Amino acid sequence: MNTKANQTTINIQEKSSLIWSIADFIREYYKPHEYGKVILPMTVIKRFNDTLQPTKQKVLDIYEQVKHLEVIDGFLQRASGYQFYNISEYDFEKLVDDSEHVEENFRAYLNGFSENVQDILENFDFDREITKLSNSGMLFLIIEAFNKPNAYMGADKITSVDMGYIFEDLVRRFSESYNEQAGAHFTSRDIIYLMTDILLATDKDILIEEGVAKTVYDQTMGTSQMLSCMEERLLQLDSEADVKLFGQELNPETFAIAKADMLIRGGNSDNMRQGNTLSDDKFKDYTFDYVISNPPFGIEWKVEKKSVEDEHKLGDKGRFGIGLPKISDGQMLFDLNGLKKLKDDGRMAIIHNGSSLFTGAAGSGESEIRRYMLENDWVDAIIQLPNDTFYNTGITTYIWIMDKDKEEKRQGKVQLINASKMYENRRKNIGNKRVDITNECRELIVKVYGDFKNKEYKLDDDKVCESKIFNNEEFGFNRITIETPLLDEDGEIVKKGKKIAPDTKKRDYENVPLVEDINEYFEREIKPYNPNAWIDNKKTKVGYEIPFTRYFYKYEAPEKSEDIAERIVALEDEISESLHKLFGMEVAYNE
Structure with a gap:
């Protein structure tokens, strides 16, 4: 497993550029943004082909012995050394040897794969492309190009980590061709490794001492790179670790890549599931040790609206009973899903933009979700990342760390870390990604988190990281309604029955910190300037917001x-x- 997890020294960029160059064969028949329909499934198929090559003949021999049996999967999986196999006589070498029957033979080859691989190919919807490629005379040329020695992708030479980088680069290229949001499919490794190292920071010593047996879940897994990085880190702590990975992904093509990757890593590919996490939860009633995710932010959830609202009505029996955010941005729904999936001592790392910190007035869905997380003492830390760290956006982003069982010194508190200056400029931009969080920067951020102090740290004058600790109540407030009497034409106070009528045009609102007495605040801040005012206590609402920027603001003359x-x-x-x-x-x- 360690061999499969660790990165080798192959040139990732060179390999992905080679694969990308094969798209030149189809440029007359496909638009650039359509190249992925051919190149991504062919890359996965060739990865399977090369990985199975060393045991190909053994599988064929065993198949001849057991093909009359009703259940043969176990025999063939043992023969191949993986949870998948191919019983066709063909491989890429033999396909190239018979150019006259390439489509017929290629289909026979694909039909020889085990059912779990068939499922992957169905998600690519590759069958129609085979016909199109064959009719244009391109199918043979593409198979021939993928069969060249420098296109070898066997697991003995290219590890799962290597392949993850290759897929990451290919998806980025296809996304840029279509001007699509590349970040919707994956998160760069510098960010992922920061998330994993923070997640494991408080557990590290225990895991080393007692051994690792953990479950990890990504609710928006893309090509599953967050899961593979978590596995990599846990294996580094314990080479005999028992790590079970679970993920759900909406996009069928990226799901297919994730499932293919899991098959070759030797994990349980049935734990990779396709569907909409918000409206079609594939892991209902599951709980996990770790949750790690980068859900979409600033994206409407209209498609999921009915299902989410129906589940909201279930209250505590569902995931979304606490509250619903505005329809224009569903990112905080993933907080609720992730928390529902955490064990009682579980930890979660999830990426958000700034709106999750403060959007929504007291009583709104967003504020109620923050209140739920903070009053349960689950928000452990929030880390501001440098701008321009993502492929598809340059806006300010944050990693939220949730912990359902905080260590004693962190209980009742939230650590805010401003790591916005912890980066190195890239020599070459990748989309909007202009900076990297280097190993040195990451190690300092993890140290800042672990130290848990009100302190500023420096790598140099430019790379500064600052930590501030707050009590949970610091972020809460009472939203009070201030009423002023309605006056008649003579300046007299108008009454309705025995009650003074409020002047709705002069109605005002104040946010009073939870740590402060409402009446004392009113007497000090309101009464001296509006002697006849009063508080309508029935309208008081509790709200929560985290004014992150304000806490780290530094005045410059x-x-x-x-x-x-x-x-x-x-x-x-x-x-x-x-x-x-x-x-x-x-x-x-x-x-």
């Missing part, structure tokens, strides 16, 4: 006016001199 003036004069002189050299002009500026 504006530049002195005389310094600005000197700079302007210097620039004017420089421009005047340049114009004089170019045109022999003298330029006089008004003083």
